[in-house]
Amino acid sequence: MDKLKTGRIIKVSGPLVVAENMDEANIYDVCKVGAQGLIGEIIEMRNDRASIQVYEETSGIGPGDPVYTTGEPLSVELAPGLIESMFDGIQRPLDKYMEAANSSFLKKGIEIKALDREKKWDFQPVLKEGDKVSPGTVIGTVQETTVVNHKIMIPYGIEGTVKEIKSGEYTIEETICTVETSNGLKEIIMLQKWPVRKGRPYKTKLTPEEPMVTGQRVIDTFFPVVKGGGAAVPGPFGAGKTVVQHQIAKWGDTEIVVYVGCGERGNEMTDVLNEFPELKDPKTGESLMKRTVLIANTSNMPVAAREASIYTGITIAEYFRDMGYSVAIMADSTSRWAEALREMSGRLEEMPGDEGYPAYLGSRLAEFYERAGKVVCLGEEGREGAVTAIGAVSPPGGDISEPVSQATLRIVKVFWGLDSQLAYKRHFPSINWLNSYSLYLDRIGEWMNKNIASDWTKLQIEAMTLLQEEANLEEIVRLVGIDALSEKDRLKLEVAKSLREDYLQQNAFHDVDTYASLDKQYKMLKLILGFHKEAERALKTGVYLEKILAMEVRDKIARSKYIAESEISRIDEITTELTSEVDTLISEGGVLDA
Ligand code: ADP
Ligand code: MG
Numbered sequence: 001m002d003k004l005k006t007g008r009i010i011k012v013s014g015p016l017v018v019a020e021n022m023d024e025a026n027i028y029d030v031c032k033v034g035a036q037g038l039i040g041e042i043i044e045m046r047n048d049r050a051s052i053q054v055y056e057e058t059s060g061i062g063p064g065d066p067v068y069t070t071g072e073p074l075s076v077e078l079a080p081g082l083i084e085s086m087f088d089g090i091q092r093p094l095d096k097y098m099e100a101a102n103s104s105f106l107k108k109g110i111e112i113k114a115l116d117r118e119k120k121w122d123f124q125p126v127l128k129e130g131d132k133v134s135p136g137t138v139i140g141t142v143q144e145t146t147v148v149n150h151k152i153m154i155p156y157g158i159e160g161t162v163k164e165i166k167s168g169e170y171t172i173e174e175t176i177c178t179v180e181t182s183n184g185l186k187e188i189i190m191l192q193k194w195p196v197r198k199g200r201p202y203k204t205k206l207t208p209e210e211p212m213v214t215g216q217r218v219i220d221t222f223f224p225v226v227k228g229g230g231a232a233v234p235g236p237f238g239a240g241k242t243v244v245q246h247q248i249a250k251w252g253d254t255e256i257v258v259y260v261g262c263g264e265r266g267n268e269m270t271d272v273l274n275e276f277p278e279l280k281d282p283k284t285g286e287s288l289m290k291r292t293v294l295i296a297n298t299s300n301m302p303v304a305a306r307e308a309s310i311y312t313g314i315t316i317a318e319y320f321r322d323m324g325y326s327v328a329i330m331a332d333s334t335s336r337w338a339e340a341l342r343e344m345s346g347r348l349e350e351m352p353g354d355e356g357y358p359a360y361l362g363s364r365l366a367e368f369y370e371r372a373g374k375v376v377c378l379g380e381e382g383r384e385g386a387v388t389a390i391g392a393v394s395p396p397g398g399d400i401s402e403p404v405s406q407a408t409l410r411i412v413k414v415f416w417g418l419d420s421q422l423a424y425k426r427h428f429p430s431i432n433w434l435n436s437y438s439l440y441l442d443r444i445g446e447w448m449n450k451n452i453a454s455d456w457t458k459l460q461i462e463a464m465t466l467l468q469e470e471a472n473l474e475e476i477v478r479l480v481g482i483d484a485l486s487e488k489d490r491l492k493l494e495v496a497k498s499l500r501e502d503y504l505q506q507n508a509f510h511d512v513d514t515y516a517s518l519d520k521q522y523k524m525l526k527l528i529l530g531f532h533k534e535a536e537r538a539l540k541t542g543v544y545l546e547k548i549l550a551m552e553v554r555d556k557i558a559r560s561k562y563i564a565e566s567e568i569s570r571i572d573e574i575t576t577e578l579t580s581e582v583d584t585l586i587s588e589g590g591v592l593d594a
Pocket of ligand 1: 235236237238239240241242243244428429430506507508509
């Protein structure tokens, strides 16, 4: 500790501590505060005065108490052991920390390492003596869980030739490789550290063009997100934000999930901690935790830890991206995070901006979302990795004109607007198709035309047009009644209704309906719009609309969402049935039953 410089506390205000005599310290340095050594981070420096946000309860410390700076920024530990872990906002392992915090022996300021130091991992080298290495080079792998193969990479700043490389069981602090560099031998261990507020380096950023398929029809078809993109899910309480995030964690085609929970309700995070391990990974049948890192801020934790949590989360996400994986990070809810920012800003007595949020709310949010992206990773192998960031926002009263929603929407390119009225009608997911958007739609459309079906975009536009027309037609119906509409328009209303109920609505808790592949989505969309076309054909020859709407095949169309993935060719059979049923109607001459 003698290398640490000592300052003195002059003021304590909740989680904020001001100390003087801190001229050796730098902004964002981690400090040990008070005799107990509470962990804090400098968030403002004025001359020799440091404002420190403290990540632990500050009762019991006061003016005159010492403050030591570690001279290091807030960092996370990166190594095998991350997957399946549950951390708090500054990467303290929740189970161990809670155990220690509750025991009567250990008190505040307890230092528990984020990752296990004793556990041995089976390291399998992929390089040999004499191989050249640079930052990002994969030197070997560790099978971390049944599904995650953890790649051990050369840390930033080291370049040279492998002098020795080992194989077998090692802890994350034991040397597994020695590298001869221009300034001597460097020992490589599995453990790396990285400052949370700084994005991890990569070779080049790519334009993301591949969809991050979620299996949720309203998202994939109408408001898709790309691998490496960002999306916001604003919605009032109970609209379905958490269910959307869970569905994407489960079904999104990503290899790693980082879930940052900033609890909305008192015990919501406890629910997450209990529920997440119960979620089954549909791809492997095992617990979803086998490819998940969980970061949770329970409501009894100090606000400051919440502020750090999204950066801790995205740093871990970037680390797995650097291995060449596709990673999804969810933050639920960023509004709770923003409130922590607001509280700290208030205590710093900064000039408040909109609704009391600091003026830098937008830039802080951007620092999170802009670390999403698709990249060519460091290292010679040319691996490509992606981080997709999805943030829930819970605007008070569901009104998205408030600052956090607005700041988020200025950054992300996808907006899934959850609607309390739809949720009330139990239309789930309650994503409002009239005001949601995805700026990736054109690019993904091209991908879909090439990879799924050449008429994908055509169908997608046709369906959205019908949904928009429905809104206009309903307005007319409200004013002058349904009889004012032509049969053609009434048919449109029926098809739009079918799109809403049979396509957009998707039950997260139904075994089959919970997920739809892109192929299934295509077939379903084609079927529903095929009905429109066939019905128009019948109308033209004089068949009454009532007869068309009473066709038996309609029930099959409505139930097509429950057709299992392994049997989706049955959807094509319904299309054939549809055509022949319409043929029969036409041949009957289209007269109503007498
Ligand atoms: P929020 O996080 O916005 O407060 P939740 O995600 O907890 O809301 O959703 C509230 C409830 O809405 C869920 O408990 C569930 O009953 C229902 N719900 C939301 N989305 C769906 C869905 N896709 N399928 C079925 N039910 C849903
Ligand atoms: Mg929620």
